[in-house]
Amino acid sequence: MPLVKLSQELSRWRISGRIRATVADQLESNAYRPRLSPMLTSSVRFPQTVLILLLLPLAHAWEGNSTAQPEGERAAPARFEKAIAGLKESEQAMYLFERIERVEEKKSATDASQPDVKVARLFPAGTGVAHIPLGPDGVPTNATAYKGDLEKLLSSLTWAAINGKPQREAYEKVTKKQKERAELIDQTKGAFIFTFVGEETRGDRSLSKFRMEPNPNYKPTTRSASLFTKVKGFVWLDDASGQMARVEGDVTDDISFGVFLGKIYKGSHFMQERYEFAPGIWLPSFSQYDFDARKLFSQISVHQRTFASQYRRVGPPSEAIPIVRAELEKLGASAPSGSNP
Numbered sequence: 001m002p003l004v005k006l007s008q009e010l011s012r013w014r015i016s017g018r019i020r021a022t023v024a025d026q027l028e029s030n031a032y033r034p035r036l037s038p039m040l041t042s043s044v045r046f047p048q049t050v051l052i053l054l055l056l057p058l059a060h061a062w063e064g065n066s067t068a069q070p071e072g073e074r075a076a077p078a079r080f081e082k083a084i085a086g087l088k089e090s091e092q093a094m095y096l097f098e099r100i101e102r103v104e105e106k107k108s109a110t111d112a113s114q115p116d117v118k119v120a121r122l123f124p125a126g127t128g129v130a131h132i133p134l135g136p137d138g139v140p141t142n143a144t145a146y147k148g149d150l151e152k153l154l155s156s157l158t159w160a161a162i163n164g165k166p167q168r169e170a171y172e173k174v175t176k177k178q179k180e181r182a183e184l185i186d187q188t189k190g191a192f193i194f195t196f197v198g199e200e201t202r203g204d205r206s207l208s209k210f211r212m213e214p215n216p217n218y219k220p221t222t223r224s225a226s227l228f229t230k231v232k233g234f235v236w237l238d239d240a241s242g243q244m245a246r247v248e249g250d251v252t253d254d255i256s257f258g259v260f261l262g263k264i265y266k267g268s269h270f271m272q273e274r275y276e277f278a279p280g281i282w283l284p285s286f287s288q289y290d291f292d293a294r295k296l297f298s299q300i301s302v303h304q305r306t307f308a309s310q311y312r313r314v315g316p317p318s319e320a321i322p323i324v325r326a327e328l329e330k331l332g333a334s335a336p337s338g339s340n341p
Contacts, residue, residue, distance in 0.1 A: 074195050082242030086282050090274075093281050098123045098314050100138055102307040109290050109303050123153055123324075126160025126317045127170045138310075147331050154324045161317035191218045191228040200236065207236040207245050227264075230255050243282040246273050265292045277311040284308050 099122050104115040121132040132149045133141075140146035160167060197209040212233045220226040233249025248271035255264040273286040284306075291302040314320040 074193060083237055083244045086241075086243040086280075090281060090283050093278075093283060093313075095124045095129070096313055096315055097277070097281075097283065097311045099283075099308050099312070100134070100310045102138075102309075104305045104307075106303045108301055111303070115305075124314060124316075124320065125153060125156045126167075127174050130156065143331070147328065150324055150328050150331070154321065154328065157317040157321050157324060161321060190215050191220075191225070194235065197234070199239075202236075202245060205245075206239040208239055210235045210237070212249065227255055230266075238282075241276065241280075241282070243276070244274055245282075247271065262295045263293060265294075268292060278313060283311055 100119065101122055102117065102119045104117050106113070106115045117136055119134045119136055119138055121134055123130045123132065130149075130153045132146070132153070135141040160170075191214065192212050193215050195211040195213070197211050200207045200209055212231075212235050214229050214232065218229065220229060230251055230253040231249050232252055233247065235244065236246040237243065238245045249269070251264055251266055251268040254266050256262075268291040269288075270290070271288050272284050274282045275285045277283045277285075285308055287304075287306045287308075289302050289304045291300070293300045293302075314323050
């Protein structure tokens with residue numbers, strides 16, 4: 001869920017320019033700037049941004065311990081305390097955990113051809129996420145190129161671990177955007193009404209299902225927040241942990257951004273499955289986006305499925321550097337000198 005830089009991006013509709021909001025504008029040195037994670041590039045960040053924006057109101061609707069309630073009863077705010085804490089923690093964890101992502105994309109929902117598949121290793125790099133291409137089976141297709149990508153990643157991590165002025169400025173930008181996102185979250189209070197639907201099971205775990213509908217009394221104060229008034233769906237909470245296990249929703253009416261900037265069309269759909277990958281840490285395992293939209297005078301169609309697996313905590317740059325150096329040594333590559341922070 002990811003993950004960040006939401007309010008400015010959606011309100012300004014800067015889909016193709018989002019690289020500026022990630023590693024490319026934050027690693028302000030001659031150090032290597034790794035290719036960005038799919039979730040931070042234009043083809044993915046648009047639906048990812050929409051999904052996270054849709055999740056923001058949950059942060060203010062979910063406050064409390066999980067208790068059983070009759071079907072059709074409106075959910076009290078006290079129902080979701082652990083869920084909101086988990087969402088916030090998982091967003092931070094995406095900058096501490098590496099993972100493997102398999103992205104399958106089609107040109108349209110009815111396209112019968114095989115999807116375009118891209119597999120990559122996503123590795124946190126301080127102020128961004130490095131994207132290292134892998135083969136369809138999740139292993140490198142070219143050993144030399146893979147070593148090169150790891151060496152470049154190490155250089156990027158080394159730069160991010162230094163306490164210098166460029167680094168401080170880069171992290172300040174991240175902090176500023178996180179603050180802007182927090183302010184957007186504050187504007188989403190009361191945006192949705194949650195109604196208990198019933199109990200379901202997923203594997204050996206019990207889930208509580210809630211209907212999510214726009215609150216008719218909610219008045220959006222920003223262009224981005226107007227999205228909440230035209231979305232409905234369902235949310236599933238894991239009963240044992242109180243964490244969000246699944247969310248699914250649909251756009252119920254066209255959503256315009258500015259007069260000519262763009263529009264998300266009615267019928268667009270999203271869903272996400274989340275599992276516990278580390279004690280108390282619930283992260284996305286599967287996401288699906290089916291969006292039809294317009295950016296300026298161009299039509300955009302995003303039909304994408306993302307599978308995330310092999311999560312492993314690598315920590316901030318100071319902790320990740322020895323992990324990458326050790327991997328390079330095993331591959332027979334000499335780590336760049338001066339790579340200790």
